[in-house]
Amino acid sequence: MFNLKLNFTNIKKSITNIVSKVFNRPVEQSIPDIESIVKDRFREYLLNTSFFRSASDGNLKGQLGFPDGESYDIVSNFIDDVIDQIIVEYYPYTNKAGGRIIVTLKEDYITELSSSSILVSENGYDLPWIEWLLTAGSKPIITDFRYKPMLGKGRSLEGIMINKGSWHVPNEFAGTEQSNIITRYLEDFQQNIEQTISNIINKNLNV
Numbered sequence: 001m002f003n004l005k006l007n008f009t010n011i012k013k014s015i016t017n018i019v020s021k022v023f024n025r026p027v028e029q030s031i032p033d034i035e036s037i038v039k040d041r042f043r044e045y046l047l048n049t050s051f052f053r054s055a056s057d058g059n060l061k062g063q064l065g066f067p068d069g070e071s072y073d074i075v076s077n078f079i080d081d082v083i084d085q086i087i088v089e090y091y092p093y094t095n096k097a098g099g100r101i102i103v104t105l106k107e108d109y110i111t112e113l114s115s116s117s118i119l120v121s122e123n124g125y126d127l128p129w130i131e132w133l134l135t136a137g138s139k140p141i142i143t144d145f146r147y148k149p150m151l152g153k154g155r156s157l158e159g160i161m162i163n164k165g166s167w168h169v170p171n172e173f174a175g176t177e178q179s180n181i182i183t184r185y186l187e188d189f190q191q192n193i194e195q196t197i198s199n200i201i202n203k204n205l206n207v
Helices: 008-046 050-057 059-064 071-084 109-114 129-135 181-205
Strands: 086-091 100-105 145-149 159-163
Touching: 008 071, 008 086, 008 100, 008 181, 050 059, 050 071, 059 145, 071 086, 071 109, 100 181, 109 129, 129 181
Parallel strands: none
Antiparallel strands: 086 100, 145 159
């Protein structure tokens, strides 16, 4: 009779190394396909949001002063620019942490998007509408005019700015660097894409 003392640390390390070799490479090879599908699906998702409907042909179109006949292209181009800021990152499986796939935005996405589309008001003032949407929250931006809905009026044909009052981004679409329409939509969207990502990985793992 004898006792055999097992070195579970070494066994665990060996198992981890085997899993890493089997798992990491197929997942890494899946990332380009995952990123492509994520971008396509997220574009579809954004085109069906209340933001797209309101900005292209609704209240937000008037609030931001998008010219009638141009609003659809303005918002569609913005969505295309958002998609360009999407990245998919893989953190490999190691003996310290399990593998993770993260769908996120480039670090400087707000700067990049804000510089991609700046409107000019009828009076010649710059209207950095993307920066307002993504960073200004609900704080007043214009302090001497307020928006008045008036169908058929203004360049948007949705309303005009009138004296006395102030204007801020409508609460529904207001955001900050930490939480804005893009980050909120992306968070909701990730729950819809998880199964598709799993299917791509399983295919490459031959599961």
